[in-house]
Amino acid sequence: MGELRRLAILDDYQGVALSMGPWSRLPSSIAVEVFRDTLKDPDALAARLAPFDAILAMRERTPFRATLLARLPNLKLLITTGEKNRSFDVAAAQARGVTVCGTPSVGAPTVDIAWGLILGLLRNLPEEVASLRAGGWQTTVGTSVEGLTLGVVGLGKLGSRMARIGAAFGMKVIAWSQNLTAEKAAAGGAELVSKAELFARADVVTLHLVLSDRSRGIVGAEDLARMKPGAILVNTSRGPLVDQPALVAALQAGRIRAGLDVFDEEPLPPGHPLLGCPGTLLTPHLGYVSTQNYAAYFEGAVQAIEGYLAGKPVMELTA
Template structure:
């Protein structure tokens, strides 16, 4: 492997990367530069990154399609935090001789955020706090989770963990996804139902699918229209799973009770975005993977990936 001279650490929104990783282990010959913003212009991104031979990408905050990779002739090592990153064209990277590596993760912090959104919606916690600070007392009546029906769309690692928490709250758990079997659902303590039945009967719908051509827009006007007016929808997976204009319309017209969203079609969410003006929403800035434990695993893994590359034995290689 060739030596590395310049490392770009991207999209450090919170300004914490350098304090949460063992960067002092890197050779002094590698100059490290941290960027805290995400340019939207393709030319600006290419110009910024062209001088670097190593890049650490923070999840999908900066995508690396073929068009961008072709404009990075110096790049030799591209690391993504986490075990996979569908915004990187790994095949194109390999064609250019770029090594693409991942890092370990820690736990399943997205489960925390999912339940934070669910409970805040059910018990109206954000508005009740605002009301209390404004000098009023008990202005709404919340709904307890026990006895409600939780509909889980996608019963993989995260969906199964969310389902088990629902059971602990005394909820009935139902589930659906395109390949889910009754046996797998039962193993997670859920009952397999049809997609139509899930949206029609669940009091809380929560999404846990990988974004793909098959899952994009999997919740549209028909699914939202099937939901009870008293039901909530929560998305901590990827914004495009839900048809955004249809969701905005359903919220503004009061056809569903509310939504808890940690992910959006465009991130960071721009000022004036339609969702910011929607009633009965709890919105968080893609915090699902943001925890001290997860960041520590990410950045320790990034340093390990650089050390392994320099030793000629790259680790955690991503496949196309």
């Protein structure tokens, strides 16, 4: 371990990191610098980060692969908000003597956003809000949640919460994932069905899978084609779970609707095809963005720095 002199806080889009964390507990000898933009160019990113011996990354906004880590000779401590980060090459960091730590998180705020997207689309809230502001009144007829079928793809921590809330709304809940059993589905309040049946039966399909080589593109053109006309696909997990060109085509054809909080490329660039698709409710990856979660993140980051300085790392990540 040892001393730290410069801390970089990355990708603070809202400009809230310094006001939401107990940074005053850190030694005055540590200079803290906040960056509010995400650099995609590897040379510019390496040049920006090279002087720092401690870096706090906000989720996967800036990945730390072996190629980047090799260009950061001063780095001693790398922190991710949250308990883990699949965009970090932890083994490469450890090989370079870099300590990698996580932070606590609070609750499951992604579930809030998922239901916000579902309810917003079912009741046509974006259209009605725009109409009201333009002087209109009751221009659409929405759909109630009760009696609809919720299809949950991935019945883990978040998927199980989605299933319970769906049942509380009076929905029929069905579920599928590659390793899901009938017993586990029943325990989560859902009926196990095949992938094809889920996409054909569900009025709302919500995705709750970890992105991996096995799950990348797991929702393809055939799955989207099976969906009922006007059915809703909700993705608050990771953009690459869905074949994006197939999704754009289905949306442009007006066959389905989509509530999306995550995208293949983030931040979503101007002119991206999804921005012009009808039948969508799009949010800028707000799933984990809550005051409670941010407070836990930044408290955990300060604790990680304090632990490193004391020679006792906390929530250390290992390969």
